[in-house]
Amino acid sequence: MQLRPSAVALATALAVGLTTLPLAGVAAAHSAPSKSCSAQTSSPSTSRGPDAEALCAALAGLPDQDATAAIIRVGGKGSWHGVAGVRDITTGAPALENARFRAGSVTKVVTASLVLQLAAEGRVRLDGTVQHYLPGLLTKDFKPITVRQLLNYTSGLDAGASLGDSVEDGYPHRFETLTPRQVVATAVAKGPQWDPGTRQEYSNIHYTVLGMLIEKVTGDSYAHQASVRIFQPLGMRDTSFPQGPDPLIHGPHNRGYDKFSGELTDVTDWNMSDRWAAGDLISTTADLERLLVALFRGKVVPKPQLKEMFTLPHVPGARYAAGLEKLELNGKVIWGKTGSRPGYATAIAAAPDLSRTLVYSVNATDAKGDGLPIAERFGFPAFNR
Template sequence: MQLRPSAVALATVLALGLTALPLSGTALARSAPPSSCTARVSPPATAEGPDSEALCAALAGLPDQDATAALIRVGGKGTWHGVAGVRDIRTGAPALENARFRAGSVTKVVTAAIVLQLVAEGRISLDGTVQHYLPGLLTERFKPITVRQLLNYTSGLQSGPSLGDTVEDGYPHRFETLTPRQVVRGAVAKGPGSDPGTQQDYDNIHYTVLGLLIEKVTGDSYAHQAAVRVFRPLGMRDSSFPNGPDPLIHGPHNRGYDWLDGALVDVTDWNMSDRFAAGDMISTTADLERLLVALFRGRVVSEPQLEEMFTLPAGVPDATYAAGLERIELNGRVIWGKTGSRPGCAAVIAATRDLSRTLVYAVNATDAKGDGLPIAQRFGFPAFNR
């Protein structure tokens, strides 16, 4: 069980024998460097620009019990950038605005874009099946599963194995390797969870299979395809994938932490190879903003394939996901985006379809794999106040 400490007594020693960080909530607050909030609203003095006051308030007081650092970029009709917190709670050095971080499931947007590019090139059909493109991957227990059903999470595949369902469970195994093929084999062994196209179940397994599909069709690694098709054309110079099981984030980054057994533990270094095309990307807020804007403008995926990213599956009850993107309604407007989380970091990209408002954030949340709604309400929702 994960225990969240009080504000006055936080430091204990992990049962694993690791030294916990000797900090309390009040100590975190005392060591907080000043936050930086810069806004450029055009035209000024209108209700259309970002709510700078609310956004700055979200950053006030970092680091605290819920997050040690936050990076926020708001664009559209006026821009706003904010950074607060610390790079490393041991040194108290201020957080880096250009920090690289694990973007988690935001990776799925890149994967969906690559698949749709291959569709546009005639190398993949959305109505083509996994059984056709990846013969032998599924057993005879599975009905035909289409590429479109993988993209919108209606394939009926069940989740594959992991090295821990929670950060607490996974932490002792953080340097172990679980390959995508092992994940898929474990999922297939469970058999189908539902008939394809009948219900939407968000899970990494759909995009793990899509990553294998990309490699099979292109004869290339998924990571290289992401680089040549998305990162390089958009100038996303700080975006990459780890080299296999490499657990490090190379280049400038803010450390990530999680409360484990009542102690604040550094969880930055972690082998994420099992996440593959579903959640292994490392990026920056500036790079993800480039991706978001270019994608919505049709510079990454062209029509008619782009429309797949804004189309919910027909006839599927309570569906909220299209190909790579999720549809939400907030303050009376429709927003499309994607969340992502890995131990120590929660990330989001989101925008209105017309790009009148865009949001990218990376928050070094201390419960990043828990319920992400409080973090989104604090750091994301203010971007759409008006």
């Protein structure tokens, strides 16, 4: 888990919906916070199942200064589901457990899976180069960059342009469009950061290029390939990508908020098209749990290629493989991925043998900040035992 242009026509109409609320008023914005904790164990011995007490404690008191809502699903040896907080701070409506949300960089797990499927089909070689698959994309300043180096963040590509260095900076531009091709062009213009394969640096740019590669190899859109290859076969009916610059989350969802100068600002409606294959996914905790379990069982990526998702590159300090990150918690090895977009913090994680799985979506009030406090509160308890 990672522990850290033209305006759209409907911008004016959506801007009218701006909501701000002093942080001190969050707890008073509703009369009865929604909290539901349930545990189902696969054994009469509850000590083998999730630590329900710790997980319920994580949800206690929502909404608060850190989050307005949270949804947690724990599986493996025993299962546990919990939801707490409010759907909307202005109405106090209880949070929805089936809510759709922006999953941020969890998108990279989908992108890596698509590339590895194509590798299994012989349509992409992991040691093949960007220069081969996307001729003309990179300048002559770049040494050959392999597909594998994109997957594990060792390509040496610099970060591309954005519409703001922070949520607050980006907020006035939230309905503008910065296309993936524009993002890549600005990255290429900076030249290489270092020789490919010598260092690892996490960045969206690697997966933006992989999205372009998927489209070039398949002759199809990235979103459609994700749908027909992953979402539909796994029954992920509530998972999709926005249609181009569409800033809305369609279907049931809990609204997202971010702190601006001591107040909460509604940041739910946002054009995320620049994140695309690196961070544009919309999903639910149930769907992501389905993806996580199927992936680890070798039902998404064939097992010969799946090993790429659990193999770190031989560079100093490497933590990331293809799409997944490795960490150790309470003496356990865990593989997973976090994601964050304004108002939404997401994580998927599991032990390699699936004895414990975790998916959460937290409407964090500082989702793009240091993700460790959110992970410690809502994620770490899942691996207590």
